Amino acid sequence: METAFELAPAIVLLPLAAFVVALLFGNYMPKKGALAGIVATAGSLLLSLYVMAAVATGGQHQETYFTWAAGDAVSETGVPTIEFTFGTLLDPLSALMLVIVSLIAFLVHVFSLGYMNDEGETGLPRYYAELGLFTFSMLAFVIADNLLMAFMFFELVGLCSYLLIGFWFRTESAPSAAKKAFLVTRFGDYFFLLGVVAIGATFGTLAFQGDGSFVAAAGEAIDNGETLFGFGAETWVTITGLLVLGGVIGKSAQFPLHTWLPDAMEGPTTVSALIHAATMVAAGVYLVARMFGYYALSPTALGIIAFVGGFTALFAATMGVVKDDIKQVLAYSTISQYGYMMLGLGVGGYVAGVFHLMNHAFFKALLFLGAGAVIVLMHHEQDMWKMGGLKDKAPIVYYTFLAGALALAGIVPFSGFWSKDEILFDAIIVGLNEPIFLAAYAMGLLAVFFTGFYTFRMVFLTFHGEPRSDAARDPHPVSWNIKFPLLTLGVLALVAGIANLAPVYKLTGLEITYLEFWLDGQYGGYADLTYSAYGDTVPFGTDYIGSETITLLIAAGLGLGLAVGGAVFAMVLYNVPEPEPHTENLGSARTVLRSNYYQDEYQVWLAENLTLPLARAADRFDQTVIDGVVNGVSSVSLFGSGRMKRLQTGVVTNYAALLIVGFIVLLVVLGVLGGWFV
Amino acid sequence: MTVGIEYYVLLSLALFCIGLFGVLTRRNALMFLMSVELMLNAANINLIAFAFYHGNLTGQVFALFTMALAAAEVAVGLGIILVLYRNFRDVDVTVPSEMRW
Numbered sequence: 001m002e003t004a005f006e007l008a009p010a011i012v013l014l015p016l017a018a019f020v021v022a023l024l025f026g027n028y029m030p031k032k033g034a035l036a037g038i039v040a041t042a043g044s045l046l047l048s049l050y051v052m053a054a055v056a057t058g059g060q061h062q063e064t065y066f067t068w069a070a071g072d073a074v075s076e077t078g079v080p081t082i083e084f085t086f087g088t089l090l091d092p093l094s095a096l097m098l099v100i101v102s103l104i105a106f107l108v109h110v111f112s113l114g115y116m117n118d119e120g121e122t123g124l125p126r127y128y129a130e131l132g133l134f135t136f137s138m139l140a141f142v143i144a145d146n147l148l149m150a151f152m153f154f155e156l157v158g159l160c161s162y163l164l165i166g167f168w169f170r171t172e173s174a175p176s177a178a179k180k181a182f183l184v185t186r187f188g189d190y191f192f193l194l195g196v197v198a199i200g201a202t203f204g205t206l207a208f209q210g211d212g213s214f215v216a217a218a219g220e221a222i223d224n225g226e227t228l229f230g231f232g233a234e235t236w237v238t239i240t241g242l243l244v245l246g247g248v249i250g251k252s253a254q255f256p257l258h259t260w261l262p263d264a265m266e267g268p269t270t271v272s273a274l275i276h277a278a279t280m281v282a283a284g285v286y287l288v289a290r291m292f293g294y295y296a297l298s299p300t301a302l303g304i305i306a307f308v309g310g311f312t313a314l315f316a317a318t319m320g321v322v323k324d325d326i327k328q329v330l331a332y333s334t335i336s337q338y339g340y341m342m343l344g345l346g347v348g349g350y351v352a353g354v355f356h357l358m359n360h361a362f363f364k365a366l367l368f369l370g371a372g373a374v375i376v377l378m379h380h381e382q383d384m385w386k387m388g389g390l391k392d393k394a395p396i397v398y399y400t401f402l403a404g405a406l407a408l409a410g411i412v413p414f415s416g417f418w419s420k421d422e423i424l425f426d427a428i429i430v431g432l433n434e435p436i437f438l439a440a441y442a443m444g445l446l447a448v449f450f451t452g453f454y455t456f457r458m459v460f461l462t463f464h465g466e467p468r469s470d471a472a473r474d475p476h477p478v479s480w481n482i483k484f485p486l487l488t489l490g491v492l493a494l495v496a497g498i499a500n501l502a503p504v505y506k507l508t509g510l511e512i513t514y515l516e517f518w519l520d521g522q523y524g525g526y527a528d529l530t531y532s533a534y535g536d537t538v539p540f541g542t543d544y545i546g547s548e549t550i551t552l553l554i555a556a557g558l559g560l561g562l563a564v565g566g567a568v569f570a571m572v573l574y575n576v577p578e579p580e581p582h583t584e585n586l587g588s589a590r591t592v593l594r595s596n597y598y599q600d601e602y603q604v605w606l607a608e609n610l611t612l613p614l615a616r617a618a619d620r621f622d623q624t625v626i627d628g629v630v631n632g633v634s635s636v637s638l639f640g641s642g643r644m645k646r647l648q649t650g651v652v653t654n655y656a657a658l659l660i661v662g663f664i665v666l667l668v669v670l671g672v673l674g675g676w677f678v
Numbered sequence: 679m680t681v682g683i684e685y686y687v688l689l690s691l692a693l694f695c696i697g698l699f700g701v702l703t704r705r706n707a708l709m710f711l712m713s714v715e716l717m718l719n720a721a722n723i724n725l726i727a728f729a730f731y732h733g734n735l736t737g738q739v740f741a742l743f744t745m746a747l748a749a750a751e752v753a754v755g756l757g758i759i760l761v762l763y764r765n766f767r768d769v770d771v772t773v774p775s776e777m778r779w
Contacts, residue, residue: 650778652771
């Protein structure tokens with residue numbers, strides 16, 4: 001067991017080695033660096049499974065590897081020192097996430113053989129090096145045992161995202177999309193950094209776990225009714241929590257910072273699958289789960305998380321309805337699904353949120369890889385109106401994509417149903433106790449219908465009906481390296497729900513909610529990072545309609561009914577040989593949706609009419625006032641010295657006179673001060 | 679009969695003032711140098727007079743040092759004056775005023 005934990009740093013460092021190898025020697029290797037990445041991620045996957053097994057048999061591990069700065073600044077709560085360290089925290093949550101990340105990274109590397117190598121892309125060593133760097137940063141983020149380390153690797157995954165979105169840097173759109181992604185997420189990360197500094201300055205520690213963690217310190221401060229920086233302890237926890245949430249909203253593409261994600265689809269589809277669906281975008285939600293104990297202290301912060309999540313779920317789902325590009329549909333569904341996770345976490349459903357995070361990673365990576373396969377089949381065509389009829393030409397792609405679609409739409413028994421149902425159930429029982437949350441629940445519930453609709457609109461347009469272009473009549477074949485990842489993820493999309501069949505447990509009493517036991521530390525883990533520990537802190541009560549069973553059945557029935565309703569509606573409209581663009585009947589609503597509610601426009605307007613004048617005013621202030629003072633000081637001394645230098649006449653007699661006058665003056669001064677003349 | 683200390687001081691003061699006057703008014707570098715010698719010797723007189731007054735030989739020893747210093751100073755000073763003359767065909771100290779602002 002100890003061996004597994006001692007090997008944990010290797011999980012992180014293997015992809016880093018792959019990055020170096022691919023960068024330096026990629027050009028001379030048979031698959032241009034792909035093999036290094038595959039070997040490294042396979043190694044990471046095996047070691048992650050080993051760590052998971054070690055946690056499952058009652059282990060947990062926290063170790064500091066490196067202290068890179070220590071100081072003796074006294075914090076607001078009176079802690080005399082602060083240390084900035086690199087360390088690992090291996091508990092059920094991070095072990096689970098390690099497996100998810102390394103598995104998806106491995107499958108994406110394999111898929112890249114088919115999507116990038118076989119398609120004759122250039123710049124492959126750069127591609128594989130950046131994938132390796134991303135995997136390294138993401139895994140390091142996952143095992144981080146303190147907030148600052150998490151922040152650093154949070155930034156690094158953002159950098160890799162920027163690099164990979166702009167992979168085809170010779171096109172016009174990719175570099176622009178990369179810049180947009182970088183700037184928008186950076187805007188959120190700015191608040192995250194402020195939050196890290198605030199938490200460090202308040203509690204004198206940034207550790208996630210243990211008695212010396214900021215979570216424990218915050219709980220103590222609230223219990224003692226302390227005043228922190230002029231605020232009540234709970235208000236201050238809310239403020240700092242919301243600052244950190246800024247980074248989460250940027251990274252997990254939540255409203256209003258979601259605008260970068262659809263544009264990020266300019267990158268290779270493999271990158272979209274790995275970074276912009278399954279892992280990096282999950283970093284935000286993972287961070288909320290990682291420091292859930294902190295958010296649990298503040299009902300306000302939780303409420304905001306729930307509402308941002310619920311609203312984003314609905315908002316993004318409606319935009320997904322009218323998109324024609326297969327990757328755009330998936331991008332909006334990703335935003336929407338992360339909204340669900342935030343909703344789940346916001347109502348205190350820690351297990352539900354993490355469960356959906358896991359399932360979503362599998363089925364959304366599957367859908368993106370499926371879309372990548374479709375793009376290969378279609379000779380790099382992404383417009384769904386030019387597809388159709390691919391069902392019979394590529395059955396493996398079709399059936400795996402269908403599995404992902406059923407999971408995304410939330411149709412029983414696919415994995416997405418179980419986790420989405422659990423989130424909505426957690427939302428409704430909290431909502432019945434505190435009616436304001438019913439609004440968040442209603443938004444989430446309504447989004448289920450749209451999800452079912454756009455998912456199956458996509459499936460039917462892509463795979464059903466008659467082929468609508470030459471490429472669709474004669475698709476490009478796909479090889480094993482595309483089919484293998486699809487099949488693996490397809491099976492997972494079908495069965496991953498088994499991990500936590502909470503409704504079955506509640507109906508029959510069978511104890512099969514394994515993920516809940518897992519996250520509750522019943523196999524291994526730290527007592528302060530368990531579901532029940534969080535459950536004690538979360539300030540929301542719950543209520544039922546009638547009994548728990550009836551509420552459960554109502555919630556599940558509503559969710560499933562709406563999902564099926566959306567799917568059937570899409571089937572009626574689009575599952576015909578020659579589908580018509582029905583969304584055009586929406587009229588002006590379609591224009592608004594196609595323009596993404598003018599989110600980009602108003603953000604550009606804000607930048608141009610608010611930020612730019614503000615920056616100009618600041619520039620003017622700098623140029624005139626700040627520089628004016630500096631220039632004034634220098635011109636005064638320049639002028640003064642210009643006058644002073646006239647003393648140097650060059651005539652030696654004058655110097656002698658000055659010498660003597662100076663001596664006499666000195667003598668007189670000393671005399672006066674020394675009292676000779678009294 | 680012993681001469682009172684105040685006469686020595688007056689002599690030294692007079693000598694110093696003559697030297698000072700020379701330094702401030704003369705333009706000839708040689709006169710300049712001589713004036714400086716006068717001032718040094720005024721100091722010497724003081725040193726010796728007070729040494730005698732206190733019955734302590736240290737002052738006299740210092741006067742010897744000052745003479746050695748004066749000799750060295752004259753050597754350097756004459757060297758400078760020679761160079762001055764070679765460059766300007768003159769020993770007027772107000773002529774070479776290039777070394778200024």
